Amino acid sequence: MMRSLWTAASGMAAQQTNLDTISNNLSNINTTGYKTEAVNFKSLIYQTLQQKSYDSKGEPKPVSAQVGLGVRSSAIVSDFTQGALLESKGKFDYAIQGEGFFMVRTGDGSVGYTRNGNFNVSLTSNGMALTDSAGNPVLNTQGQPIIFPKNIDSSKLSIDMNGGFAYPDANNNARPLGIQIGLATFPNPAGLERTSDTILKETAASGTFTISQASALGSKVVSGYLEGSNVQAADEMVNMIIAQRAYEMNSKAIHASDEMLQTANNLRN
Known part of the structure; x- marks a missing residue:
């Protein structure tokens, strides 16, 4: 259960970096020669829960059981396309x-x-x-x-x-x-x-x-x-909404994990 808390937290941290970058783009929309920036994301390592698995007949399944441990910001790159x-x-x-x-x-x-x-x-x-x-x-x-x-x-x-x-x-x-x-x-x-x-x-x-x-x-x-800068206000506003929704979904995952932990803690014999 704790795995989901840390995984969702990594998503919130990554989206915070994304929002910081979008905010910087919007603040420099009238800056001469400014080039818009975008965040690239990379998944974190995967934890193997079961290396080999078999069906009821004893035949090996085509896939193993792995679970991802979240996301991180891998790079912030500039777009050098021509400005107006x-x-x-x-x-x-x-x-x-x-x-x-x-x-x-x-x-x-x-x-x-x-x-x-x-x-x-x-x-x-x-x-x-x-x-x-x-x-x-x-x-x-x-x-x-x-x-x-x-x-x-x-x-x-x-x-x-x-x-x-x-x-x-x-x-x-x-x-x-x-x-x-x-x-x-x-x-x-x-x-x-x-x-x-x-x-x-x-x-x-x-x-x-x-x-x-x-x-x-x-x-x-x-x-x-x-x-002029090559920042497109409409694109940045859309990116901001996407980042906000992704941040919100990760926070809901943390909230759901917390409720499940609470239920587990309240179990009685």
């Missing part, structure tokens, strides 16, 4: 149409990867640096911070769909600056480690990143747009 491109009024707002991640140099010196292209220009001792909203430098195709010359007007900078920057000359013709935003790709993006500010970090599971130009990936860098 939302028009923005920011001069340095960029969206990736296709695969790839923007690269930023985080405060600890490591490289972070993001789909959030809400960038700005910050003044530095070397010139004007392209940074994200937290002040982290955006990296180019060589993995170095993007620095613009000091003597240019940042409002006149333009970018093409390959991520290359240009600046008008004396005749007002756009001239390439030789500066290009780098995009990183991974063999297994699902293995990236999630951190705050929609920044992802490389892990052994994700594999080593490769820096490419947008055109090499078949992608585009779209200026004046930001990529």
